[in-house]
Amino acid sequence: MMMSCQAWPEPVVRVQALAESGLSSIPSRYIKPRSQRPTTTNTNTNTTSVAYPQVSQTEDDHSDVNINIPVIDLQSLSSGEDIALQEETLQRVAEACREWGFFQVVNHGVSHELMRNARELWREFFDQPYELKEEYANSPNTYEGYGSRLGVSKGAILDWSDYFFLHYMPPSLRNQDKWPTLPLSLRKVISEYGEEVVKLGGRMLELMSRNLGLKEDYLMNAFGGENEIGGCLRVNFYPKCPQPDLTLGLSAHSDPGGMTILLPDDFVSGLQVRKGNHWITVKPLPNAFIINVGDQIQVMSNAIYKSVEHRVIVNSNKDRVSLAFFYNPKSDLLIEPAKELVTKERPALYQPMTYDEYRLYIRMNGPCGKAQVESLTSPIR
Template sequence: MSNLQNYWPEPIVRVRSLSESGITEIPSRYVKPLEDRPAPVTEFDPDVNIPVIDLGVGGGGGGGWPGSVLGQVSEACREWGFFQVVNHGVDRSLMREMREKWREFFHLPEELKAEYANTPCTYEGYGSRLGVEKGAVLDWSDYYFLHYLPSCLRDPNKWPALPPLFREMIAEYSKQVVELCGRLMNILSINLGLPEAFLLDKFGGDDHLGACLRVNFYPKCPQPDLALGLSPHSDPGGLTILLPDENVPGLQVRRGDRWITVNPVPDAFIVNIGDQMQVLSNANYKSVEHRVIVNSGKERVSLAYFYNPRGDILIKPADELVTEDCPALYPPMTFNEYRLYIRTKGPRGKSQVDALKSPR
């Protein structure tokens, strides 16, 4: 990134501080254009939800997944781009504790959190905006971003030291979530008719792939009908494993011309397909636009784990999925080149991956 992108274009304002200042109207910088504002939550059908899949009935490797699990994951990846998983192998008590410890972190005094303030060069640390476009309309959220893999990027000193023993907890949680990602990658490969390790190898293998955590904190918002916690976007990477706030729904998934509010299942992860997986699968799997609404009475905390290809590997449609009838839809591009877009522009729907797509 250029030197200009080592600094934010304007002074950083922490959204939690705004929320707790007693304001009754949000600053204009957070007011979304009329067409992007969320509809009242009462307009959404609580009985419509993304698929929920039980992974606990199989997963021994070597193609040992039951056909029912394979079929459910395949349909969810092709039709929804999102699904929830239960009995996923990650310690449930650790999931709950992680969510609450991160809540504690965001409630620490600002001077303590300021020690971890980030820059747009890497985004690692404590932040309150995405993108370096001056004058952009901002999202109503603070966040913390950190690297886990590859190990050469991991710097535990940039991980929060408070609350006590937090770094050790982050490391154990990261280990378990990455193992879950590996199991899901095996399933996705099998469902494409490819060898079980195919997609993992295309990401660079266990020793070189990328894994990073973004923790989102959405403070109470006095005018939730004017703002968004996170603007519409599709995730630029491979897979995303989201630990939601079970008590305060906020994630919305685009389904045709509707926004579906996801109802989190207790102790489940929400999984979604990223743009790199859409490219590798030659659009057999779809990344899907999503956003986050905010709440006037309750704050929210969610943990998004991004499982990505190695940054310098060219990602293109798998040769095995390209035929005369189904030509390659995307040109080769490294993940580093691709994610530069969101780092400079911020969330912009699915404009990047759609712009790459060639007509059949």
């Protein structure tokens, strides 16, 4: 499906350039409505402190500072020895998908050195001169390249972030000419990192399929198979902000794709996950990935697993970098609830739609909570 908009509706301003200009207050186009602003942030530290901004003006904004998303050790699944421990790990994954939609994984099989190199090289990219980065400036047609906004609504309130977006899977969409040439080793590391994260995503789909009572390869096949899945990398750069209480690095949304594998910043926290009426600031563990369920798995699981709203807060003293790998269905496949999960008591909750049709809404409108997936709900008969 072709995009109906080939250009941004207004001149694009790089948020990093704004931050480095020394401004003491942010432009009005980045100031969020009061109901969306963080209310309490510890912006003067690089620790993983917890903040609980309000969900809306009417909802309770207090919470337990010790709450964090589940942490799951995947070691037992690769050892093949302790069957009871494997079953316990599977159960923990299932509970995290049902109750949170988010969890961290450790002992996941991806090289810690590769993770560090990928993050550091991308930070070096964002430190390059602007004229070099502008060679990769993107458009809303594909988002591929160097960008600073989502959605094409003229006059929209924007997020305090820049990013670089690229396609990795299927191989036919992988265009290394659009990948940065500096730092010199970045292209090589992108290839190596993408290969390892794709493998991890495949293992996670197997676990989710088994936990749903489906064949182990069900979700992978529903995504199009190993060689046809859609894999995209979005590297987020959140510049320091003089008024972090007025804006967000990324507005509240659920991920439109199948699953996201996030490599967070190892120094500055920023990701917040909605849990009931609270926003929980995630405390990343060293060498861990953060995995979350996307809208397409919510649809395929007939809402047994649910995508969850999340957002990103910014910091007054520190820039922040994170790598989000989106593990998505092949773009032209029809996505609908698995027939095995549809019963008379629990009919299909969603109308069929291709992923291309689905993400067009996101590209046109930008982050919008869970409005898109909820719009697919079928009337229960």
